Amino acid sequence: MSVSDQIMKGLLDGAILGLISQGETYGYEITKKLEDHNFPDISEGSIYPVLLRLSKKGYVNTRMVKSDSGGPKRKYYSISETGKKELKVFKDKWEKLNSGMNSLVRGD
């Protein structure tokens, strides 16, 4: 995996946790929101390993809801207390990293 791929992978965890913190949501809606925010270079399916990882770490709560139209069940995600704490840590780190990287890349 290239350096840029690894960066994207780490950022995607934080981005998805951030989206979930805005309100209960589900897989396809998350990909739409990522698209709306111009999150670059990801296949839609790559959010599912991330969602599994966030769930395993206890950062998100999940519930399955039966479809009224006979379709498959839909899994909804909401942020947990641990998730909120983790998101705060992520935001702090991201702000410092962002400013550091900008300074380095632009040669400020």
Add this chain to the structure above:
Amino acid sequence: MLSKEAERFLREFRIEMMAHGKQDEAIDDMEAELEDHLIQAEQDGKSVDSITGGSVKEYLKNISGEMPRVNNLKKYIMLFIVYLAGILTIPTLIAGTFEWSLSNLMYYAAIIVLGPLLIYKVYSGVIINHTCFKTEKIAPKGYVIIAVFSVLKMGFLIGGLFLVRNYPLVTFFEPSSGVNITIGFILLAVMVIGPLIMKQWFYSFLAFALAAPEIIAQIFADGGPQSESYITISAIALLAASILIMGTLLISSKKDAKKAKN
């Protein structure tokens, strides 16, 4: 309504996750989630590639890494191999005809190792390529493949037995039929009691049902395993045991389906 490509992807997902020992509940949840996603993505004019990024295999590998596994999977695989070896050899041990030769042991080792691998490859191929996702019905082409595979499998099993009998290579020892029968009954006791302790009553029943024809023939036949009456009695008992096993499997799968619906 999903496209054929999307249905194929979902079947491949299920088979791969099952083969990697992932937990049933996690597979069901993720399959529902992917199906829900694909329905909406296809309505928006996207293809399966939008999920996988172009490589189904690579994507399944990524997702598999995050899905929870059945606990103690390696232990269960080892137990399965031991159990398979047991139920395959016990009938011939009880008949007193088991040959302790290199070729015979290699024959059983090949069945135990290659058998499940080939069965997995053929059946997973049929399920992925020739089964309806919603109804889970196999298409006629799938039945043809299974039938051809079954005939070939029987051919190899019978041909293998012929080779083993004519070319023993090395005979380790030639115990009396009494010794073979004793070993057979000890192994049978292990294969029946072991699963019962683990509360897996079906495996206990299966081991007994497969050995029962030989036990019945040993008790009621006039001659030895080569005699006409022995072969007739054991064949009829084997047929009855097969019907019982199939019936039990059918009832238990119907029960499981009913449970899953609720």
